[in-house]
Amino acid sequence: MNDPVSPSSPRRPLRWIVPVTALAVLAGGGAWGWTQWQSRQAQERVREENAQLQVQGLLDSVEALRRDQRSTSQRVQDAAATNRVLRDEMLGLSQRNALLEENLAKLADSTRHGAQALQLEEAELLLSQAGQRLAYADDADGAKRLYALAAASLDDVQGSEYLNLRQALMQERNAVDALGPGVRAQTQARLGRFAQALTALPEQIDAPADTAVGSPWWHQVLAPFVTITPTRLQGPLTEAERVAAWDSLQLELTLARAAVERGDQPGYVQALDRVALWLPRLWPDSPALREQRAELHQLRACELRPSLPELGSTLQQLRSMRNGR
Structure with missing residues (x-):
């Protein structure tokens, strides 16, 4: 009799195929995972290199801005020295006026016509110096003193034909008094207060309390894994970028x-326009920031050389009267 064939013989190859297939799948999955991991590592290295290049570029830009700021500060100091020289020259001219007054006192025994001519010359010189102080040095206080001296000189001049001249001088003095300490001095003070107010602006603002109630569904799904914070709540710049931006803002204020x-009206307006561009990058939107932006808009509208129709009218009228004689 023949032995019966065992039914497990044909299933033995299948038992080997299943483990081999599983090992092949695991090996393929491991190779694919290794490849993906290497790719991510390479991408991370590229991103780190790019970040280092950007940081180095920002550092170079900051250093260049600091050099420019030092150069600008030196130019401002040179301008201040020039202004001091001009003030000394103005003081010298004032001393010459004092000498002229002494000479007028010595000539008191001369004829009335000669004394009046000297008084008119003195008034013309004082009016000319007052206009120059306003036009070139924006020295409103010095101009007011010169106008007062000119008014005193014209008060001593006899004759009804000089009544209109005195009235014109009074109108011109009122216009100069309305300037206060001077347009440029007031603008410098307002710029200083504006720069000081910028240091008190909040760098971050708190999120509203009801944001979680109306948040989208995907915010709630990702909440256990990540924290989603809008950029407007924490500022658009990193710390390094904020330092560079702050230095740039200070440079623009120095240029202003x-x-x-x-x-320099065009240079002043351009510097304030660049300041306006830096404000929304350095600070998030807030009522304090909007208030400072409104103040900056008002500063931009200031005229450094205001046009006064009355300025120089008395001097022109006086010269016309003297040339008409």
């Missing part, structure tokens, strides 16, 4: 002050 000192 230098433009005010020179009376």
Whole structure:
């Protein structure tokens, strides 16, 4: 009799195929995972290199801005030294006026016509110096003193034909008094207060309390894994970028002050426009920021050389009267 064939013989190859297939799948999955891990590592290295390049570029930019700021500060100091020299020259002219007054006192025994001519010359010189102080140095206080001396000189001049001249001088003095300490001095003070107010602006603002109630569903799904914070609540810049931006803002404010000192209206407006561009990048939107932006808009509208129709009218009228004789 023949032995019966065992039914497990044909299933033995299947038992080997299943483990081999599982090992092949595991090996393929491991190779694929290794490849993905290597790719991510390479991407991380590329991102780190790019970040280092950006940081180095920002550091170079900050250093260049600091050099420019030092150069600008030196130019401002040179301008201040020039202004001091001009003030000394103005003081010298004032001393010459004092000498002229002494000479007028010595000539008191001369004829009335000669004394009146000297008084008119003195008034013309004083009016000319007052206009120059306002036009070039924005020295409103010095101009007011010169106008007062000119008014005193014209008060001693006899004759009804000089009544209109005195009235014109009074109107011109009222217009100069309305300037206060001077447009540029007021603008410099307002710029200083504006720069001081910027240091008190909040760098971050608190999120509203009801944001979680109306948040989208995907915010709630991802909440256990990540924290979603809008950029407007924490500022758009990193710490390194904020330092560079702050230095740039200070440089633009320095340029604006230098433009005010020179009376350079286009340079002043351009510097404030660049300041306005830095404000929303350094601070998030807030009522305090909006208030400072409104103040900056008002500063931008200031005229460094205001046009006064009355300025120089008395001098022109006096010269016309003297030339008409």
